[in-house]
Amino acid sequence: MKSDDDRLAIEGGPKAITMDQEDALKWPVIGRQEEEALLELLRKNEISLSDEPKKLEAEFGTYLGAKFALAEVNGTAALYAAMFAIGIGEGDEVICPSYTYWATAMPATTLGARVVFCEVDPHSLNMDPQDFKRRITTKTKAVIPVHLWGLPCEMDEITEIAREHGIKVIEDACHAHGAEYRGKKTGTLGDIGVFSFQASKNLPGGEGGMLVTNNEEYYYRAVTLGHYRRAAELPERYSRYRHTSFGFKHRMSPLHAAITRVQLRHLDERNQRRNRNIGILLDFLDSLPGFDIYHTPEYMKRVYYENDIVYREEETGLPIERLIEMLKAEGARVRRDRYPLLHQQPFFTERGSDPEDLPVTREINNRIIALPTFPNDDGSLVEQYIEAFRKVSRAFK
Ligand SMILES: Cc1ncc(COP(=O)(O)O)c(C=O)c1O
Missing domain, CATH: 3.40.640.10 (Type I PLP-dependent aspartate aminotransferase-like (Major domain))
Incomplete structure (x- = not known):
C-alpha cells in the first residue's frame, strides 16, 4: 500500500512542487x-x-x-x-x-x-x-x-x-x-x-x-x-x-x-543558467521511457528559448493530456505546445498550400510538451520538477 506521501497529487497526495516559482521563472529580468x-x-x-x-x-x-x-x-x-x-x-x-x-x-x-x-x-x-x-x-x-x-x-x-x-x-x-x-x-x-x-x-x-x-x-x-x-x-x-x-x-x-x-552584457551568463538547469532535468527525463530527448551534437552550442520536449505516449501508455494534467496537479507549469502550422493557415491554403502535406511535421506537432526554462533557478526548482516527473512516471505502463 502507498503511504500518504507517495500518492500522486491528482489522487489527493501532496504536490511535488511546493516552491514559489515566480522568481525562478520570471522573464525578462529587468533591474x-x-x-x-x-x-x-x-x-x-x-x-x-x-x-x-x-x-x-x-x-x-x-x-x-x-x-x-x-x-x-x-x-x-x-x-x-x-x-x-x-x-x-x-x-x-x-x-x-x-x-x-x-x-x-x-x-x-x-x-x-x-x-x-x-x-x-x-x-x-x-x-x-x-x-x-x-x-x-x-x-x-x-x-x-x-x-x-x-x-x-x-x-x-x-x-x-x-x-x-x-x-x-x-x-x-x-x-x-x-x-x-x-x-x-x-x-x-x-x-x-x-x-x-x-x-x-x-x-x-x-x-x-x-x-x-x-x-x-x-x-x-x-x-x-x-x-x-x-x-x-x-x-x-x-x-x-x-x-x-x-x-x-x-x-x-x-x-x-x-x-x-x-x-x-548578461546574455551568456543567463543562457548558461538555463542550459545548466534544463540539462539536469533532461538528463533525468532521458532515463524515463516516453521522452525523446535530443542530444545536441558536440559541434553545436545550443541555447534554450523554450524547453520543448517530444513525448511518445505509445511508449508509456499514458496519454499526453493525462500526463499534463498529472504534472499540473503536482504544481508543474507544463503545457502542450502546438504551433499553428503555417501550411494549414488560411492565408497559405488560399494560396495553394496543401494542409495535408508535411506528415512528419503534423505528427510531431501533437507530441510536444513545453516545460519552463528555469532562467533564474538556483537548481532547487528543477529538483522539484524532477520529483514531479518521478512520481508521475509511476503511472507509466
Ligand atoms: C522564429 C521567429 N521569427 C521571427 C519572429 C519575429 O520577431 P518579432 O516578434 O520581433 O517581430 C519571431 C518572434 O517571436 C520568431 O519566433
Missing part, C-alpha cells in the same frame, strides 16, 4: 541597470533620434562576429529587410519550415514570392535538409532555416545544398541569441541573419530586432528599405533615396536599444 539606461535617455530627451541603436549594432555585431548589423523595429521587419536585400520578388519561391512563427514566412509573400514549406526532423524539430533539397525548383531563391527554440540547424548541409543550387540562406535566429555552430554564432552562418529582441526572447529589449550580414550590398539595401535618414550615409546609388526610403520606417526605438544593450 537597476535598465532603469538607469532608460533614465539617461529620457533626461537627454533621446526618445526617437539617438545613437543608441547604433551602439547596440556595434556591440551585438562584435559579439556575433558580423561585419554589418542593422537595428530594426522588430524581428519581423528584419526578416522583411533580409528578403528585400537579397532581391526576393514576384515569381520567386522561398523554402522554410511550417513549424515556426509566421514572421519567418510572411515577408516573402508580401514581396510577391511563394512560400514552399518543408519538413522538420522529428527529433531536433529543425528543418530537414534533405526535404528542403527535394522541394527546390528553378524558382527557389532563398531558404530560411529557423534555429528553433535555440538549437542550431544543420547549417553545413543546408548551406552546401543552397550553394549548389544558387540559393541564398537567411537564418531566422530569432530564438538563438548566443547559440553556436562549429564555433560560429548562429546568425553569421548564412548570407543574412535575423534576430528578435521581443520581451520573451533570450536577449530581450521589449521590442526590436537586428539584421546581420557580411555582405555590404545586402546591408545597404536593408538600410535603404527602412532607414531613410541613414541612407544619406551610403554611396550615391543608395543615398539618392534618403528622402523617401523604399517605403518603410524600420528604425529601432532608442529606449528598447538601451534595454537590449544592458541585457547583452
